[in-house]
Amino acid sequence: MINVVWFLMIAVGVIVGAFTGNLDAITDSAIGSARTAVDLSLGLIGTMALWLGIMKIAEESGLIKTIAKGLRFIMVPLFPEVPEDHPAMGAMIMNMAANILGLGNAATPLGLKAMQELQELNPHKDTASNAMCTFLAINTSSLTLIPATVIGIRAAADSANPTEIIGPVIVATLVSTTVAIISVKLLQKLPIFQIKLENIEEASN
Amino acid sequence: MFINIINSISVGAIPFILLLIPAYGFFKKVKVYEAFTDGAKEGFNTAVRIIPFLVAMLVAIGIFRASGAMDILVNLVSPITGLIGMPGEVLPMAIMRPLSGGGASGLMSELITNYGPDSMIGRMASVMQGSTETTFYVLAVYFGSVAIKKTRHALPAGLIADAAGIIAAVLVVRVMFGA
Structure with a gap:
């Protein structure tokens, strides 16, 4: 595709x-x-280094594991292929939290950290795993609940009520994220998106 | 009042996290400086690994945008989007949204300036921008960082979600702000 x-x-x-x-x-x-x-x-490079550094502290202190444990009930159904105590879970949670808060600068490095963790679990290194596709679809659907930049632009244009769009944004975001999860889970069952046998052989060589 | 709360969240969130995580680590007796530098050293490699993927993606999008093909696409799609009540003025931005974050943001600012932030068009543009993501960019960067070339169903799922977000934006704005 x-x-x-x-x-x-x-x-x-x-x-x-x-x-x-x-x-x-x-x-x-x-x-x-x-x-x-x-x-x-x-x-x-700079923001990557900053957030990967902070993530390492969060990992070594056990903070990530604690958060991941608390949100197990959401993460396990979404990513059934990922062991529930794997660091990928924690990194994905941190990325989604940053996205929800609208912290774009932090979200990307945390998301890339999550991709690296998911790649460790991936048997076919050049092909996206189901968990990777689900994580990506959730990210591309946008999770932002408070779009600070848009509110800023509206305020600068003298809107009578710059924040009035927050309600509609939350509804539209919920719709797009729900559709993303449903379509990624349905599409992964289609024959054309199955990992082909030749790829598997290639990976085992 | 509400806008102040939002402002303080967006101003305070990062400093708060930058304090909270090292403080937690420090009390858990993690060697925080050493752990930080250990994690941070991967930053360079990750950024460099993304380059070929992002070049491929942005060049293709750049060619498509510069050619004028976007206008043809807008003409092709507008009869369909008209059915759900999307004003024709908003359509170029809706099509731009998954391709280019900067491009869509520019079109949104233009719509807000020309029609006013509190017009139907201005509100729709704002909600669309806030509730969708730059799918092609996210795909190139996220998969590129781990050298994934076969993206399987990620792109169709992302584009279906974008379409759902844009349709939802149109309908919600119509319902909440009338006609």
């Missing part, structure tokens, strides 16, 4: 660009985007 989507974005883009006379803009955008991607990645 990702191969098709990726190829189509480029192919459709270049063909449409040729007809609309936007080929110059395409060149600029391709080069500019590549640079932006590197800037964004390297920009993560």
Whole structure:
């Protein structure tokens, strides 16, 4: 799926660009985007280091385990493949908590830490496990209950009530997250998303 | 009053966590400085590992955006989205949302400036931005950080969730703020 989507974005883009006379803009955008991607990645180094450091303290002190134990009743049904005392559970909880609070800068590093822990459990290193797909779908559905940036923009535009959108945002977020969980659990059963035999052989070699 | 509570949460949350976790570790006799640096050293490798994945994703999205293909997509989809009561003005932002966080945020600011933050369009744009995520970016960064290339059902599930969030945003705003 990702191969098709990726190829189509480029192919459709270049063909449409040729007809609309936007080929110059395409060149600029391709080069500019590549640079932006590197800037964004390297920009993560500092916050990654900060949150991975804090996470290590939380892990060694046993704090993560305590939190994970308390939220077992949510995490185990969502991620049945992950042992309930595995560090991945704690990292995923921390990531979701940061997302709910709207702390984007902390959420990404914590999410990447969770992905690393999930990768330890993954027998096929180049293929996403069910737990990874579920975790990703929850993240892409947005968990933010208080969108501070949007409220800021509304306040700056002289809204009579900048925070009036919080209620609707919470409802829409609950809908999108519920749909994400249901669709990821249904899709993982479809034959086309099964891990193919050749991949398994590749991994065992 | 409410806005003050929200402000103090967003201002205070990170300092609070930065105090709480090391304090807990310190009382549990963890060597906090050593543990921190031990964890932090992975930051560089993780960031560097993401680069090829993010370059691939952002370049494809950049080409698609710059070509004008977005306008064609908007024209194709608008009869369907009109059925659920989504104003045509909001549609480009809805399509942009999973592709580019910055792009969608820019379109939202434009809609809020042009139509006013308390208009139907301004409210819908605000709720959409607040209740969805940049799916393609999250996918590239999260899977890229552990070199996952076969993403299986993650992308379709993420896109279905985005569509659900956007439809919910339209309907909730219509119900709560009338017509």
